[in-house]
Amino acid sequence: KKEKKKKNIAIKKEMRSHTMCECGTAHSEKGKKGCDATDGVSVEGVGWSSGTDAENVLFLSDSAGAAETAAEQRVGVIAQHLLASPGSGGASGASASCKRQQGQGEKSQKQQQCSSDDDVVIVAAVRTPIGKAGKGSFKDTPPDDLLATVLQAVLQRAGLDASAVQDICVGNVLLDQGAFTARVGQLLAGIPHTVPVRAVNRQCSSGLQACMDIAASIRAGHIDIGLGAGVESMSFKAMGEAAPHINDRIFSCPDAKDCLMPMGVTSDKLAEAEHVTREAQDAFAVESHARAARAQSQGLFAAEIVPTPARVADSADDNGRVTVTQDDGVRVCTVEDLAKLKSAFSKKGGTTTAGNSSQTSDGAAAVVLARRSAAKARGLPILATLRAYAVVGVPPAAMGVGPAVAIPAALKQAGLTVDDIDVYEINEAFASQAVYCVKKLGIPFSKVNPKGGAIALGHPLGCTGARQIATLLPELQRTGGRYGVVSMCIGTGMGAAAVFERDA
Numbered sequence: 001k002k003e004k005k006k007k008n009i010a011i012k013k014e015m016r017s018h019t020m021c022e023c024g025t026a027h028s029e030k031g032k033k034g035c036d037a038t039d040g041v042s043v044e045g046v047g048w049s050s051g052t053d054a055e056n057v058l059f060l061s062d063s064a065g066a067a068e069t070a071a072e073q074r075v076g077v078i079a080q081h082l083l084a085s086p087g088s089g090g091a092s093g094a095s096a097s098c099k100r101q102q103g104q105g106e107k108s109q110k111q112q113q114c115s116s117d118d119d120v121v122i123v124a125a126v127r128t129p130i131g132k133a134g135k136g137s138f139k140d141t142p143p144d145d146l147l148a149t150v151l152q153a154v155l156q157r158a159g160l161d162a163s164a165v166q167d168i169c170v171g172n173v174l175l176d177q178g179a180f181t182a183r184v185g186q187l188l189a190g191i192p193h194t195v196p197v198r199a200v201n202r203q204c205s206s207g208l209q210a211c212m213d214i215a216a217s218i219r220a221g222h223i224d225i226g227l228g229a230g231v232e233s234m235s236f237k238a239m240g241e242a243a244p245h246i247n248d249r250i251f252s253c254p255d256a257k258d259c260l261m262p263m264g265v266t267s268d269k270l271a272e273a274e275h276v277t278r279e280a281q282d283a284f285a286v287e288s289h290a291r292a293a294r295a296q297s298q299g300l301f302a303a304e305i306v307p308t309p310a311r312v313a314d315s316a317d318d319n320g321r322v323t324v325t326q327d328d329g330v331r332v333c334t335v336e337d338l339a340k341l342k343s344a345f346s347k348k349g350g351t352t353t354a355g356n357s358s359q360t361s362d363g364a365a366a367v368v369l370a371r372r373s374a375a376k377a378r379g380l381p382i383l384a385t386l387r388a389y390a391v392v393g394v395p396p397a398a399m400g401v402g403p404a405v406a407i408p409a410a411l412k413q414a415g416l417t418v419d420d421i422d423v424y425e426i427n428e429a430f431a432s433q434a435v436y437c438v439k440k441l442g443i444p445f446s447k448v449n450p451k452g453g454a455i456a457l458g459h460p461l462g463c464t465g466a467r468q469i470a471t472l473l474p475e476l477q478r479t480g481g482r483y484g485v486v487s488m489c490i491g492t493g494m495g496a497a498a499v500f501e502r503d504a
Helices: 002-016 029-033 053-058 070-081 143-158 178-188 206-220 248-252 254-258 263-273 278-297 335-339 372-377 396-414 431-441 464-479
Strands: 094-099 113-116 120-127 168-171 197-200 225-233 308-311 321-324 361-371 384-393 423-426 483-490 494-502
Touching (some): 120 206, 120 464, 143 225, 143 308, 143 361, 168 178, 168 206, 206 225, 206 361, 206 384, 206 494, 225 464, 248 254, 278 335, 278 431, 361 372, 361 464, 384 483, 396 483, 396 494, 423 431, 423 464, 464 483
Parallel strands (some): 168 197, 423 483
Antiparallel strands (some): 094 113, 120 384, 225 361, 308 321, 384 494, 483 494
């Protein structure tokens, strides 16, 4: 017994000095250097866990008297390989074939991303063109018509029968009856009344939040297939059109009071505090238009935009209906042109103008999300895998910094770094905050909004997050990029970000 006890103590001591490698072997530091596998996880004697409560049955611990031999440790590692990686969002049932990082030398060695049958995947994503609010292509088109168009089109794109959809979530900010509009849009799209629907409002991230709510339902096991969407008609309901009732207690709480601050004023304050010059903002805006114009002329938006019927109240042609195929807001401009514009929000020293801010707009977008196993069983296309999602709070008066906080949080979940991402779709609420966030995170500008952003395309509030997904995925496919991020700042002080991995 004494000899056996001695042997066990020696084994434990040896294991503590080793690192568990991806190959399933515990190496010494010297041995690990000669192994092709990377991303070892230290074994400290307290064992390892898959990271979720449901999977902690495989937790190995000295206190539990388990894992007393190297063989048992090896079995534990093999079992962990059968679980989803942290980058897959915590789902279990990973397949045996893990996709190991194939990055170039400058990319970090990061956690392997495992393909799991429980992954949340994107099957299809489409959007309408974006119209200028009040005077553009959709000024007379009801928002439920816009929503119906994308819901119908995304199902056609996916090759999915409407009856297979188990839930729908629609992002909307301004409409008084967003849930009613969502239900009507669904029914107009031919989706049966047996399919439930709901609306969500997280300000400028509502379209993304709608998709993430469906993803959460899939991860929880409530559904296998759902639609996330977003719609806004700022022609039918403009910002500030009807002021909400204000609780007088707001003025006794500084943060609550700051929620009343016009977002253009928060932009001016951020620009001043972080030394984002007027010239830098105007140059960013000009580049957004230039990229969008180039993408438009090259037909790069064709993969995401669906031709959309629009009503024209002052036309007798074709019963007052036309078909819209491209965004209204893209234009050719110069820094000199924008320099002529006056400050839009602050009387003294303001640098935020109509030219370097997002456009108020009308539009809709929709995304089909599914459990990977359900998509494969139905033979549906798989465009990308959702790897992470984070939403954070920031000071209401500095709401524009949201992406600078949310993106690192999402990347940490995914086990990735800023440099690992190939394309960033960061909403351009204002050039001031976009410039700040890009510089703060050290993102190469060439990776940010390669087809232009909201300054050129427009920002239909409830639609934007879903629109960004529809814009991101074709660009990853076109360029062969692997990872993409969608992010935005959120009014009243928040930020959101999601990480997607393109399926090869």
